[in-house]
Amino acid sequence: MNRLHVELPGLKLKNPIMPASGCFGFGREYSQFYDLSKLGAIMIKATTVEPRFGNPTPRVAETDAGMLNAIGLQNPGLKKVISEELPWLSQYDVPIIANVAGSLEEDYVSVAREISKAGNVHALELNISCPNVKTGGIAFGTIPEVAKQLTRKVKEVSRVPVYVKLSPNVTNIVEMAKAVEDGGADGLTMINTLVGMRLDLKTGKPILANITGGLSGPAIKPVAIRMIYEVSQAVSIPIIGMGGVQSAEDVIEYFYAGASAVAVGTANFVDPLVCPTIIEELPVLLKKLGFEHISECRGRSWNQHGQLAYHRA
Amino acid sequence: MNRLHVELPGLKLKNPIMPASGCFGFGREYSQFYDLSKLGAIMIKATTVEPRFGNPTPRVAETDAGMLNAIGLQNPGLKKVISEELPWLSQYDVPIIANVAGSLEEDYVSVAREISKAGNVHALELNISCPNVKTGGIAFGTIPEVAKQLTRKVKEVSRVPVYVKLSPNVTNIVEMAKAVEDGGADGLTMINTLVGMRLDLKTGKPILANITGGLSGPAIKPVAIRMIYEVSQAVSIPIIGMGGVQSAEDVIEYFYAGASAVAVGTANFVDPLVCPTIIEELPVLLKKLGFEHISECRGRSWNQHGQLAYHRA
Amino acid sequence: MIQKEFCPIISQTEIAEDIFELTVKACLVSQIKQPGQFVHIKAANALDPLLRRPISISSFDQENEQFTMIYRKEGRGTSLLAKMEPGMELDILGPLGNGFPIEEVSSEETALLVGGGIGVPPLFELSKQLVAKGVNVIHVLGFQTESAVFYEQEFLKNGETYVTTVDGTYGIQGFVTDVMGNLRFECIYACGPTSMLKALEQHYSDKKLFLSLEERMGCGIGACFACVCRLADDPSGVSYKKVCSDGPVFRAGEVLI
Amino acid sequence: MIQKEFCPIISQTEIAEDIFELTVKACLVSQIKQPGQFVHIKAANALDPLLRRPISISSFDQENEQFTMIYRKEGRGTSLLAKMEPGMELDILGPLGNGFPIEEVSSEETALLVGGGIGVPPLFELSKQLVAKGVNVIHVLGFQTESAVFYEQEFLKNGETYVTTVDGTYGIQGFVTDVMGNLRFECIYACGPTSMLKALEQHYSDKKLFLSLEERMGCGIGACFACVCRLADDPSGVSYKKVCSDGPVFRAGEVLI
Ligand SMILES: Cc1cc2nc3c(=O)[nH]c(=O)nc-3n(C[C@H](O)[C@H](O)[C@H](O)COP(=O)(O)OP(=O)(O)OC[C@H]3O[C@@H](n4cnc5c(N)ncnc54)[C@H](O)[C@@H]3O)c2cc1C
Ligand SMILES: Cc1cc2nc3c(=O)[nH]c(=O)nc-3n(C[C@H](O)[C@H](O)[C@H](O)COP(=O)(O)OP(=O)(O)OC[C@H]3O[C@@H](n4cnc5c(N)ncnc54)[C@H](O)[C@@H]3O)c2cc1C
Ligand SMILES: Cc1cc2nc3c(=O)[nH]c(=O)nc-3n(C[C@H](O)[C@H](O)[C@H](O)COP(=O)(O)O)c2cc1C
Ligand SMILES: Cc1cc2nc3c(=O)[nH]c(=O)nc-3n(C[C@H](O)[C@H](O)[C@H](O)COP(=O)(O)O)c2cc1C
């Protein structure tokens, strides 16, 4: 019995588990540990038009049950991603979700247009929520009308479905979600990191060279679950959930909240084998809980049967 | 050498450590463990005009390095707080900061007017940020203009300085802080809890009867530090910082960020002696770090000398 | 007085499937007033898990300054606890709350002690104290299944003991209430799942009946208002009791369960 | 190949103030290629602390499948590590990165090994391998103060060894660079604080010079871009190396430190 097969716009997933963008590079490093074809999908590192070096180091700082990062969207740029990374990834039987970033609307549009042509890119993830870049970005992720416009523009040029990645650093997440749904988004991914900071006890100065960073890991899971619970009831597009996922139990909690698939970020750093481990443990846990298929869990926190037609295989 | 004495509007504090509102009741329980006069101040449980039962149980749920609560402002009401709790507390040589809550503007105004007359109430903490009450509340804590109006109204009737407690569940915390400063706030307290949620693995339903709750504890500390860092540079009123404080090191980190005093919430549940322990350890740590007085730490993350005249004894 | 103490573990044994008996050395034993009180345990020195766990005192020994708990390995905290070994120290806060009033039965009378699953432990100390007082004691202990049964022999030493299992794999098949009809007693002391307590309250409102409640806790000492329950008679709509500091044991009819 | 393995602790000793020598049994030893590689250690099974800690391999023994690390007890992770005892298991990921190229010196030549504080450990395996190869080895080891000095005897067995302390409480007073002026060598291998590495780069750009860098890490395997440094020669402004997977050892002048 296949308990894990899930279909989302543009994505036929063997299972609903995928590494989150920025926590898996372009897959090369983790391919040393396991066959990437085991994954439901791969969300690759943010891609911008030009190569970016990102922020100065230190770029990470540990926090209680979490970490801050301020990588600053370091990436080799659109051309190299298309000419080197995506072709390398095409050896694996796994759909790629390309994380699209930029400072200006044109940047997003250019990256989306080009990267969506790659054969193994099955969906885009519009990163309007990176807390670690100074220019642009913020407005896209916090002003509904701006997010909607950007989504619309990207939808116009993308050959594949577009998921918009929401920032949790807003007063009203439902409003943001509805705006990008209105803009034509095919799905949502949430949440990106919460803006946080740590200071060094000895110097009094920020540990991160960038001063602030994005908080990820188990610490933020309750915020993510709450936001997905709220948003999944207010929109009719599917959500890929993320934030502190470490185990099969966490995945089920995300489905209960209303997610249709789940991404794993920080946990990869703690255990490089975390994704295949979760994929292996999920069917056992589902069976134990009495579910024939993972989609039965979806939305159970707010709906008796937790199942919507569109994402069941 | 007294390294800990701090003065804030309305408050001459032996030390800058106080239990946070809602995490210490009205002090009776913790008085079994130590002399409450050791504390810098006490922030008592939210008081509303009428007695409130609060939300149904379960009201707490554990999370990674944190907890959710949805107490729902249970309290015995203004009359009893004034006739029983405050007189009981007056046996201790410790200033009380009264946490004022309500659903309507009138409620806040009534509580503020009456409770500020009590002799041992040296300041009010305007709770415009409780995530666990359905009516009112939210607008006060998320719309700058509304928060400002409320602050102004409360200032008109209060006999003691008014601190406004900010919610972290907003897009722009600086805007909120500036608005209440404009409204006449004498100080800020921040942060209240982040809205979060947990689901039960077996039932799929929320663990909290109230569905969502407020996330507190070490998990939220990086968010609090970041917000205090931002706000302390943008306003000229002092900040009492809180969120996950557990140790003397944490207190210093809050001062570095820009806080002028620190409140301890959830940690009281883990260790009922946490406040006196911190108070004892602080001077030792300050000495080790080379500070003569804790005020030297203040704002060190953004200002070389970390010291502002108004809060030094 | 409530104490916070680092208590060395004396012994830990798995006495049934996932059921552990844990004995610690603790000065706080001198403060125990009643059977049915509990302690609040920090299962890790670190942040994971953050909160303490409430566990009943199942028996204690003033003279040797030690007490025993029996708990089921469930989630994160109790799983960590189950890994701890003699010699290690546990951060314990207690004794907490108010327990079973043994003064409510006199020596000629019969007390019925009704326990469900992991509600059984606090009844053991109660049973010992009642017997010491000369009370006639009958125990009815309900479990899910054979592998979950524990302490039958220990209770038997104190008096008549009936064990039920839901699936009938051991003892009498059914619920504790299925056995109780045939027994005579003046007073019931009970601890177990809410459904069991409700059934008792419904059928035995004519008897003296004391129930030990469970509720999720924050502080465990009465400060955070996490664990409140409503009074049964509540004209104002705002009256309450705290399970941690007013309870966990209440007279039936006092609070809504 | 990088392995993730639960490694039983064979021994742990405090060899200087807050400096611990920890030896574990590990199959991953068979994968070690060079001295100067490191491992990434999870100091707790729980969430506290969350991230792994990078620690250098200070020596290893292929035959007995064990390797040794030397670390300073600093913050949360290393403090937890310091409490662990033989028999317990450590979750270790490794071996990681690229170490010191011993092929850069030939057997007639002299290599100078310069270590500062907790940068000393990886030089020990390097020293052993160079000596085995017939290279003449000189060690200059800098510490803060007497109580922080470790492994002097061990290094002495391999060759000339100078110890400096900043406060002059042991050995020569001053910095490692104060000693180096009088020595003759063809190649320098160094690990220690950035200030030390910078000084070496400035004064010895004419020599073969290999530096082991430190940077805060996320993944430790090259996936997260936490630990990048810029290339010294970087016309595009975006070229980089990752300390974890391209380093931690770089040829002086290759990257900006
Ligand atoms: C007064 C009292 C006495 C108790 N005595 C015993 C006893 O003697 N033996 C025993 O096995 N159990 C007892 N319990 C239940 C015990 O507290 C829980 O089983 C335990 O807290 C579960 O913790 P965990 O880490 O295993 O589970 P988790 O799922 O990791 O716990 C998560 C959170 O939920 C709380 N929680 C989970 N289940 C319960 C519960 N049933 N009651 C209260 N809080 C809960 C935990 O305390 C923690 O805060 C008692 C509970 C109370 C209130
Ligand atoms: C390649 C490499 C090899 C190393 N080898 C050794 C060694 O052999 N012996 C030794 O004692 N130390 C070594 N270090 C430094 C060691 O990693 C830190 O001392 C350790 O991570 C501190 O962890 P903590 O839990 O004590 O401190 P905490 O302050 O709790 O650490 C918090 C976070 O900061 C990181 N961090 C703190 N200090 C450093 C540092 N100096 N370098 C990198 N990350 C840091 C931690 O890894 C953690 O993520 C090495 C570092 C690197 C990069
Ligand atoms: C080191 C690091 C780098 C990240 N880079 C990106 C990125 O490039 N694009 C993006 O959309 N999200 C990025 N994120 C956010 C993650 O994709 C994810 O949304 C977040 O970390 C929450 O999930 P987690 O708690 O499982 O890590 C990054 C997170 C981390 C920790
Ligand atoms: C159980 C509980 C009850 C609380 N009740 C109140 C309250 O009545 N009024 C208020 O302003 N804040 C209340 N808070 C928020 C705390 O005062 C504090 O802002 C928050 O918990 C963050 O601090 P901490 O992480 O140290 O707990 C409550 C927090 C908890 C955990």
Ligand code: FES
């Ligand atoms: S647990 Fe805090 S009041 Fe009972």
Ligand code: FES
């Ligand atoms: S630590 Fe992740 S790339 Fe080096």
